Amino acid sequence: MLQVQNIEKYYGSKNNVTKALDRVSFQVKDGEFLAIMGASGSGKTTLLNCVSTIDRVSAGSILLDGVRVDELSEAELARFRRERLGFVFQDFNLLDTLTIEENIGLALALNHRDPGEVQGRVREMARKLGIIDILEKFPYQVSGGQKQRAACARAMVAGQSLLLADEPTGALDSKASKNLLELMTAVNRDPGATILMVTHDAYSASYAGRVLFLKDGRVFNELFRGDRGRPVFYHEILDVLAALGGDVSDVI
Amino acid sequence: MSVTLSKLSLRNAKRQAKDYLVYFVTVVMAAALLYSFNALVFSREIATLSTGLSMLPVMVALADVVVVCVFGWLVAYATRFMLRRRGRELGLYLLVGLESGQVARLFFLENLAVGGCALGLGVALGGLLYQMLRAMTFALFGQTYRLALGFSLPAVLLTAACFGLIYLRALGRSRRYIRRANIHDLIYSDRQNEGAVIRTGKGRVWIFTGSILLGILGTALLMVSSLPVATAGAGCLIVALFAFFLSFASGVPAFFDRRPARKYRGQNLLVFRTLTAKLATMGALMAALAMIFTATLISEGTGLVFRGLFLGRASDTACFDLYLGMEGKDRDYSLYQDYIRDHIPVEESVSYQVYLAEDHRVRDYLESKTVYHYFNFDRDPVLRWSDYAALRSVAGYPPVELGEGQYLLHCMGYLEDILKAYDQPVTLGDLTLRPGGVHAEHLSQSEGENGRGYILVVPDEAAEGLAVNHTAYAAKTREPVPFEDFYNLTVVMDKIWEGTGLGDTITTKAQAEAEVASQTALCVFPLYYLALALTMTAATILTIQQLSEVERYRKQFALLQKLGMVRREMARALGVQFAVYYALPALPPLLIGVPFILHLARLPEPGVMVGASSPWVILVTSVAVFFFIYGIYILLAYTSLRRNVLPEG
Numbered sequence: 001m002l003q004v005q006n007i008e009k010y011y012g013s014k015n016n017v018t019k020a021l022d023r024v025s026f027q028v029k030d031g032e033f034l035a036i037m038g039a040s041g042s043g044k045t046t047l048l049n050c051v052s053t054i055d056r057v058s059a060g061s062i063l064l065d066g067v068r069v070d071e072l073s074e075a076e077l078a079r080f081r082r083e084r085l086g087f088v089f090q091d092f093n094l095l096d097t098l099t100i101e102e103n104i105g106l107a108l109a110l111n112h113r114d115p116g117e118v119q120g121r122v123r124e125m126a127r128k129l130g131i132i133d134i135l136e137k138f139p140y141q142v143s144g145g146q147k148q149r150a151a152c153a154r155a156m157v158a159g160q161s162l163l164l165a166d167e168p169t170g171a172l173d174s175k176a177s178k179n180l181l182e183l184m185t186a187v188n189r190d191p192g193a194t195i196l197m198v199t200h201d202a203y204s205a206s207y208a209g210r211v212l213f214l215k216d217g218r219v220f221n222e223l224f225r226g227d228r229g230r231p232v233f234y235h236e237i238l239d240v241l242a243a244l245g246g247d248v249s250d251v252i
Numbered sequence: 253m254s255v256t257l258s259k260l261s262l263r264n265a266k267r268q269a270k271d272y273l274v275y276f277v278t279v280v281m282a283a284a285l286l287y288s289f290n291a292l293v294f295s296r297e298i299a300t301l302s303t304g305l306s307m308l309p310v311m312v313a314l315a316d317v318v319v320v321c322v323f324g325w326l327v328a329y330a331t332r333f334m335l336r337r338r339g340r341e342l343g344l345y346l347l348v349g350l351e352s353g354q355v356a357r358l359f360f361l362e363n364l365a366v367g368g369c370a371l372g373l374g375v376a377l378g379g380l381l382y383q384m385l386r387a388m389t390f391a392l393f394g395q396t397y398r399l400a401l402g403f404s405l406p407a408v409l410l411t412a413a414c415f416g417l418i419y420l421r422a423l424g425r426s427r428r429y430i431r432r433a434n435i436h437d438l439i440y441s442d443r444q445n446e447g448a449v450i451r452t453g454k455g456r457v458w459i460f461t462g463s464i465l466l467g468i469l470g471t472a473l474l475m476v477s478s479l480p481v482a483t484a485g486a487g488c489l490i491v492a493l494f495a496f497f498l499s500f501a502s503g504v505p506a507f508f509d510r511r512p513a514r515k516y517r518g519q520n521l522l523v524f525r526t527l528t529a530k531l532a533t534m535g536a537l538m539a540a541l542a543m544i545f546t547a548t549l550i551s552e553g554t555g556l557v558f559r560g561l562f563l564g565r566a567s568d569t570a571c572f573d574l575y576l577g578m579e580g581k582d583r584d585y586s587l588y589q590d591y592i593r594d595h596i597p598v599e600e601s602v603s604y605q606v607y608l609a610e611d612h613r614v615r616d617y618l619e620s621k622t623v624y625h626y627f628n629f630d631r632d633p634v635l636r637w638s639d640y641a642a643l644r645s646v647a648g649y650p651p652v653e654l655g656e657g658q659y660l661l662h663c664m665g666y667l668e669d670i671l672k673a674y675d676q677p678v679t680l681g682d683l684t685l686r687p688g689g690v691h692a693e694h695l696s697q698s699e700g701e702n703g704r705g706y707i708l709v710v711p712d713e714a715a716e717g718l719a720v721n722h723t724a725y726a727a728k729t730r731e732p733v734p735f736e737d738f739y740n741l742t743v744v745m746d747k748i749w750e751g752t753g754l755g756d757t758i759t760t761k762a763q764a765e766a767e768v769a770s771q772t773a774l775c776v777f778p779l780y781y782l783a784l785a786l787t788m789t790a791a792t793i794l795t796i797q798q799l800s801e802v803e804r805y806r807k808q809f810a811l812l813q814k815l816g817m818v819r820r821e822m823a824r825a826l827g828v829q830f831a832v833y834y835a836l837p838a839l840p841p842l843l844i845g846v847p848f849i850l851h852l853a854r855l856p857e858p859g860v861m862v863g864a865s866s867p868w869v870i871l872v873t874s875v876a877v878f879f880f881i882y883g884i885y886i887l888l889a890y891t892s893l894r895r896n897v898l899p900e901g
Contacts, residue, residue: 078813081816083816087815097528108516109521115512119512
């Protein structure tokens with residue numbers, strides 16, 4: 001589904017250039033749950049921004065279902081984002097002035113779906129994610145976990161093919177984090193959503209099927225979960241992080 | 253520490269002026285307006301233009317009181333607003349060890365610095381504004397304007413005193429607030445929010461419907477020519493506006509909740525939610541702003557109606573340099589003649605009599621066609637052709653023809669078309685005359701001097717034997733008749749009244765024009781002064797509110813961009829959001845102001861409010877003036893918001 005080929009990203013002006021990504025390549029298959037890990041400044045958010053077309057790469061190419069996203073115009077990119085990508089952010093990024101139902105429905109409204117169908121589709125998705133009871137509430141009236149579920153619903157309600165999550169558990173307590181990760185695992189299994197999650201939390205990453213480790217803008221290592229249990233995979237991730245030189249405080 | 257504090261104050265003051273540029277510009281304009289009108293009051297040169305201007309200081313002082321209250325409200329509101337916005341920063345000062353007194357002094361000093369700068373700039377700008385007012389006043393009185401720059405010290409002192417009142421009151425309150433507040437209150441001051449006042453569904457619908465009905469009732473009562481009833485109408489409108497905005501804020505979401513398909517169509521969702529979020533917290537403020545806009549529109553309309561009224565009445569009566577209307581037939585007016593001969597150089601004059609026809613057919617015709625109020629004449633008024641021709645010459649009009657066996661009609665402009673359609677003959681004694689044409693130049697007809705609105709002009713022989721209504725004299729003078737001569741002639745008139753009981757009328761063109769000028773200066777200037785102050789205050793508060801949301805809007809549009817909304821759609825959503833936000837407080841004032849202004853402009857007697865003073869022209873001008881000033885603020889806010897919140901294209 002997603003092919004990232006030798007991408008590079010530079011920031012700054014002529015005399016002060018920072019290389020955020022250095023020849024990064026990987027692929028994500030349909031229905032895969034991939035986590036990208038790395039310490040602060042490793043380039044993981046830059047990578048996510050490039051994949052999500054919010055930022056443009058300096059070199060290399062990104063293909064989603066065979067389409068080179070780095071060659072699309074602004075209008076095509078906007079259309080691409082609203083039709084193909086779903087976003088889940090650390091700070092939820094729900095609009096305060098909209099109810100939960102409206103926040104989820106926004107993705108459909110932006111896609112110019114038939115307004116008469118919006119409410120029904122929102123309710124169907126909310127039921128799947130267990131937030132049907134809070135649809136009429138405003139974001140400030142619900143918990144962080146519920147907000148993040150709403151964000152997930154928004155990321156999937158329009159049938160987006162790739163869900164991009166940037167530190168989705170960053171603002172949640174451990175119980176809400178666990179619930180969210182279980183939910184993400186469930187939607188990865190059925191209906192088979194493809195998920196690309198950026199995190200620096202080993203516990204979150206252990207829910208993924210594969211983990212890519214970034215260090216100084218380059219892919220440092222890659223771990224496959226295979227048939228192993230999640231706790232075992234979690235410890236393997238910790239081992240890699242230790243090898244990466246990360247501090248314990250960075251990974252818990 | 254004091255050095256550091258003053259530096260910090262200065263830096264903050266600069267930042268405040270930049271962040272709240274619209275507010276700062278309005279405060280500068282407030283100082284300019286206050287100074288220019290105060291300078292008008294203290295100007296000896298203006299006072300000597302006419303004795304009719306003796307009431308000008310009182311009128312401007314009254315307007316000053318209202319303007320100081322209005323600007324005081326603006327400054328108090330903006331100060332409170334900034335205090336809330338900057339609570340976190342002020343709290344941090346306390347956190348790092350400054351005492352609350354020092355922080356209060358810091359806030360006080362920087363606001364004083366902003367106010368001081370605004371006062372200085374405003375007085376400088378006011379100097380120019382005063383020149384504009386001076387030029388307008390001179391033009392009103394027909395005097396030649398010459399630029400004479402300079403500052404009036406009393407006006408500067410009065411303006412500074414007004415500013416002192418405005419600022420010290422607002423700053424005193426914030427100083428007390430900071431002194432009493434603790435760090436937590438300050439740091440989290442931006443989290444305090446008002447809630448929706450009315451929430452229940454049924455109550456909301458009732459209140460919304462009631463507010464509309466009350467608004468209609470209030471507008472109707474406002475148009476009743478009785479002060480107590482009109483005051484009750486104003487009261488109804490105030491209640492209606494508050495009820496409308498408070499119920500509207502809760503009503504819109506309910507409307508869309510019942511129609512989900514409509515909610516998700518186009519930009520509706522974003523527009524209505526942003527709007528209701530704003531209204532939920534500022535419904536009462538919106539109502540207050542709508543009240544201000546209503547007062548503004550009414551002030552502007554009333555000013556123009558007064559101007560039209562004075563001008564319309566004077567243009568008809570001021571068609572002769574000197575006119576005497578005298579009760580009775582073949583009046584001896586030697587007392588007047590003696591004075592005129594000795595003091596007023598006359599170029600051309602005519603003494604004549606106004607007769608009465610044998611019936612009132614023309615009046616009957618007019619009454620069947622339009623609203624016509626006759627007085628003074630129980631039959632159709634008549635002029636002899638030779639007198640009419642001489643009167644035209646005295647008034648400076650081109651000569652006209654009267655055909656054999658014909659009569660002419662001379663009327664006020666508003667009756668011209670109706671009388672042109674009049675094709676009936678006139679019978680006077682044995683003579684039957686056919687219509688020979690209609691003329692409509694000003695001929696002193698509004699007050700019944702040469703007929704009331706119209707007069708028949710007949711061959712001299714046809715007027716023989718007709719009853720005389722009154723005697724008159726009109727003259728063209730070499731120079732405009734000075735006020736002193738006008739006054740002395742009225743003294744003669746009073747003597748005649750005391751001696752004979754005959755009531756006469758004296759008008760001079762110069763006096764009529766001076767009266768128009770004085771009345772205009774007395775009524776129109778203060779009303780427009782108020783209107784300007786009111787519009788600027790309300791538009792500034794709306795703009796401060798809108799621009800304070802920049803950060804929230806920026807986050808919202810950044811998210812929408814990530815979600816795939818194209819810039820064009822974002823710009824459209826922002827534009828619609830913006831248009832609705834600014835239209836909402838202006839809509840009820842339009843619904844109240846439009847019928848009121850039209851009604852007011854139709855109140856004067858027919859024939860006065862015509863041409864540039866006709867009701868529709870006054871209405872369109874008032875609305876255009878209002879939206880011109882309002883539009884400047886809208887444009888400023890929109891360009892600033894668009895630049896700051898929409899993602900790069």
